[in-house]
Amino acid sequence: MLYQFEVSGFKSFNEKFSFRLDGAKEYSFNREAVRNDVIKTGIVYGVNGIGKSNLGLALFDIIFHITQGFESNSAYTSNYLNLESKNDYAEFSYLFRFDEHYLKYTYRKKSLKEILFEEIQIDGETVASINKVESGTMFCSLSGADTLKTDLSETNIKSIVSYINTNAALDHRDSKNKTFQKFIEFVEKMLFFRSIEGNRYMGYEPEPRAISIDIIENGNLEDFEDFLNKAGISCKLCSIDKEDGKPTIAFDFGEKKLAFWTGASTGTKSLALYYYWMQRLRVDEDSASLVFIDEFDSFYHHELSAAVVEQLKKIKSQVILTTHNVSVMSNEILRPDCYFVMSKTEVSPLYLKTSKELREAHNLGKMYKAGSFNG
Known part of the structure; x- marks a missing residue:
């Protein structure tokens, strides 16, 4: 220490x-x-x-x-x-x-x-x-x-x-x-x-990794949605493809979707960064x-x-x-x-x-x- x-x-x-x-x-x-x-x-x-x-x-x-x-x-x-x-x-x-x-x-x-x-x-x-x-x-x-x-x-x-x-x-x-x-x-x-x-x-980590891709590829989208709801941000999330074909997180409004990084407030984006790192920090051997x-x-x-x-x-x-x-x-x-x-x-x-x-x-x-x- x-x-x-x-x-x-x-x-x-x-x-x-x-x-x-x-x-x-x-x-x-x-x-x-x-x-x-x-x-x-x-x-x-x-x-x-x-x-x-x-x-x-x-x-x-x-x-x-x-x-x-x-x-x-x-x-x-x-x-x-x-x-x-x-x-x-x-x-x-x-x-x-x-x-x-x-x-x-x-x-x-x-x-x-x-x-x-x-x-x-x-x-x-x-x-x-x-x-x-x-x-x-x-x-x-x-x-x-x-x-x-x-x-x-x-x-x-x-x-x-x-x-x-x-x-x-x-x-x-x-x-x-x-x-x-x-x-x-x-x-x-x-x-x-x-x-x-x-x-x-x-x-x-030597290379930065997109938060959305990391959450989606690790199967944490539902857990991230639950995390935000518990933090007082009522929302439903889903995965959509960007123009380049890569997945990203979006707010799910039924027939309409809104890209997470477009619709999220500054505080919600801050929580996303915190969530990204906590997935690693709470695992003792990788912390x-x-x-x-x-x-x-x-x-x-x-x-x-x-x-x-x-x-x-x-x-x-x-x-x-x-x-x-x-x-x-x-x-x-x-x-x-x-x-x-x-x-x-x-x-x-x-x-x-x-x-x-x-x-x-x-x-x-x-x-x-x-x-x-x-x-």
Whole structure:
């Protein structure tokens, strides 16, 4: 699981910004929101423009050089570096915990495509590193990596992490190698999606798949219809063929049909995206490692928002949500160590934002509106 994260010099993050998920308290309620003393399901609040979306982008920068290559992504290619930073690079640091072992991965980038420095530590010991500013020589002490070429100065290798993972014959009986492999698997299964500004996602699947085709071909059309009806959207669905012969979902009005993506409201389209991913996330063996949903309930009624959080608590994935919806800030849904308030320098759980001892009976949403967590 992701334990801690730090970033600086990236987009809106000038100085070092910290996000810690290791601050679980001993609350006796909603225990499923925490796993092994790490926050499993968390919700981040913050004023407009504070950087909640940029937090998601910062967290997912890692996927572009470990799992997906350097593909173009407009969210990253525009204003990658913070304009006020004294450094000409952005620095990212991730601390993961896998069983009882810790892996820390730190790197610096000049742009999405240009890595200047990388270091991997496992249980406090540096096992791989490179500083391209000083030299192009890689250090790696992982068992089975001794045959790798270490002078990378004349190569087009961007990341030593993907280089080691792809080319080294690592001994998987070695505990450090096992931790390294779990790290790779975690990053490969990270998922970011949002429905504002269009249905977009990053990570988890290398190729996007049309939502309609996926629902129809997997035999989920009736289940999707039931899902929408339970969400308060009364409708009957069917499958029709588009002009290119490919199937798509439509609203069924008897003799007349209306293409789903033409007739659906913005909120209904958002639910379709959520349904698409939940078909995968609720299957443990295929579930994502970390799910970040930006403005997860922008188009939802508050009761639907609460129902979505309840569903996400049950899946295996570690989940981070951003929202402005205070109606889901309730001890009936999560707990004070799972709700976070974002500032320019950190994301802090509610219990650190007040001198009061927060208990199950407290109305967290009311306290938030009253400014109790502005400290």
